[in-house]
Amino acid sequence: MRGKWCVVFPLLLLWLVGAGCSNYPKDPEKTLEKVSNGTLHVGYSENPPWVVKGAAAPTGIEADLIKAFAQSIGAQIQWHNDTEQNLLEALEEKQLQVVIAGLTDDSPWSKNVSFTRPFVELGKKKHVMAVVMGENAFITKLESFLHQQASSLEKQVQP
Amino acid sequence: MKAINHFEYPPDLQEVFKKAKRLEWISIGYLISTAFLVFMTMGNSQAMKTAWFEDLLSLTPAVSFLIASRVFHKAPNKDFPYGYHRVVSIAYLCSAVALFAVGAFLIFDSSMTLIKQEHPTIGIKVIFGHEIWLGYLMMAVMVYGTVPAIILGRMKLPLAKKLHEKNLFTDAAMNKADWMTAAAAILGIAGIGMGWWWADSAAAIIISLDIIKDGYTNLKQAVFDLMDERPKKVEDQEDDPLLQKVNALIEKQPWVKEHAFRMREEGHVYLGEGFVVPTDAEDLVPRIEKLAQEVEDLHWRIQEFVIMPVRTIPEQQ
Numbered sequence: 001m002r003g004k005w006c007v008v009f010p011l012l013l014l015w016l017v018g019a020g021c022s023n024y025p026k027d028p029e030k031t032l033e034k035v036s037n038g039t040l041h042v043g044y045s046e047n048p049p050w051v052v053k054g055a056a057a058p059t060g061i062e063a064d065l066i067k068a069f070a071q072s073i074g075a076q077i078q079w080h081n082d083t084e085q086n087l088l089e090a091l092e093e094k095q096l097q098v099v100i101a102g103l104t105d106d107s108p109w110s111k112n113v114s115f116t117r118p119f120v121e122l123g124k125k126k127h128v129m130a131v132v133m134g135e136n137a138f139i140t141k142l143e144s145f146l147h148q149q150a151s152s153l154e155k156q157v158q159p
Numbered sequence: 160m161k162a163i164n165h166f167e168y169p170p171d172l173q174e175v176f177k178k179a180k181r182l183e184w185i186s187i188g189y190l191i192s193t194a195f196l197v198f199m200t201m202g203n204s205q206a207m208k209t210a211w212f213e214d215l216l217s218l219t220p221a222v223s224f225l226i227a228s229r230v231f232h233k234a235p236n237k238d239f240p241y242g243y244h245r246v247v248s249i250a251y252l253c254s255a256v257a258l259f260a261v262g263a264f265l266i267f268d269s270s271m272t273l274i275k276q277e278h279p280t281i282g283i284k285v286i287f288g289h290e291i292w293l294g295y296l297m298m299a300v301m302v303y304g305t306v307p308a309i310i311l312g313r314m315k316l317p318l319a320k321k322l323h324e325k326n327l328f329t330d331a332a333m334n335k336a337d338w339m340t341a342a343a344a345i346l347g348i349a350g351i352g353m354g355w356w357w358a359d360s361a362a363a364i365i366i367s368l369d370i371i372k373d374g375y376t377n378l379k380q381a382v383f384d385l386m387d388e389r390p391k392k393v394e395d396q397e398d399d400p401l402l403q404k405v406n407a408l409i410e411k412q413p414w415v416k417e418h419a420f421r422m423r424e425e426g427h428v429y430l431g432e433g434f435v436v437p438t439d440a441e442d443l444v445p446r447i448e449k450l451a452q453e454v455e456d457l458h459w460r461i462q463e464f465v466i467m468p469v470r471t472i473p474e475q476q
Contacts, residue, residue: 025352025353026353028278030354133279133280134356135278136294136354139282140282143290144290
């Protein structure tokens with residue numbers, strides 16, 4: 001029994017890693033695939049300076065970040081404006097993919113939705129975006145994008 | 160009545176015992192470092208959470224072994240006339256309860272994750288400016304947590320048998336089994352990467368089942384030990400062959416017509432009583448003293464053997 005597993009397990013792992021090299025991790029529900037060159041549903045709730053309501057589309061630090069991110073994956077943004085609570089509920093039901101509302105990582109919502117890793121810190125508050133749970137390829141892509149913007153963001157939020 | 164020996168291990172085993180204590184200190188330091196790393200990387204993986212609990216939990220046998228080892232060799236006194244041997248059995252019970260309870264909790268927790276269809280999120284982590292998928296870090300930590308644990312487990316097993324130390328044996332067995340936990344966790348995380356959100360919880364359930372199985376076996380044995388079951392071997396729950404030797408020794412005494420005896424475990428050592436029907440009353444006291452000494456000399460584990468002369472042996476069930 002033990003001897004058999006010693007052989008099977010490394011092979012299995014090798015196969016998993018081999019199979020996954022190109023696009024790993026993957027999404028259980030293919031969010032990144034659907035959104036790339038498609039439509040990205042973003043919920044926003046006003047919270048200056050992070051999200052500021054505008055005529056056609058919101059502005060502000062987070063809104064600008066999302067616009068740049070959507071451009072990087074060739075996605076059109078469909079904006080949805082609502083209260084933070086309604087937006088996060090819609091996110092939980094996978095009607096949205098991202099919610100921006102100047103959220104911080106200590107928000108009690110983190111149980112039902114996922115947060116990105118903090119992309120900027122201001123006055124000891126770590127700012128995050130809310131994303132649909134478990135879509136790891138999509139989340140990894142967004143986090144990686146936010147990380148690349150980190151240094152310019154730091155300058156932007158400096159008083 | 161005579162005083163129970165001050166130190167229960169004979170001189171050659173005291174060295175082994177010191178080595179066992181040293182290994183347990185190493186284990187504790189190592190387990191704490193693993194638990195810390197797993198905690199830092201666990202994100203919201205159910206399998207990693209399960210593995211983290213298992214790491215914390217596997218501290219129990221080591222800690223209870225070290226605590227018991229400061230107590231059990233104390234000499235009997237007015238308040239504790241049978242000595243402190245049983246603290247070893249109590250330590251064993253504590254480890255077993257911890258093992259079983261956490262196994263049960265984890266299986267519930269993992270099943271709920273599956274039922275509620277919670278999809279685990281694993282994002283990226285930035286280490287020294289490099290972005291890396293947290294899943295890979297989790298796998299690396301699992302490997303770090305496994306290899307030395309297996310080696311420590313293998314080193315402890317023979318010591319546990321020599322010392323008749325069930326707590327140490329449980330600990331060693333758990334260390335050795337650690338590789339299964341790690342393998343399950345790694346596969347679970349690799350599965351998440353493949354987009355199989357359920358892989359992680361499924362792995363966690365397998366790990367928990369293994370913990371529960373260990374917990375149940377040991378919990379049963381620990382309770383039986385405290386209920387004075389016949390002495391069993393450390394490595395399996397079979398009768399100790401030492402009982403046969405005691406029986407043979409009493410049987411071959413020419414002055415013993417009939418006999419019966421019972422023995423129980425108190426931690427590492429055995430205490431027991433023999434009932435003999437003597438052929439005649441001649442020299443009864445020196446004969447009994449000599450036989451009792453001979454039984455005790457059979458093995459270091461037989462700490463005290465009391466012999467009682469009787470007229471008849473009652474029917475055994």
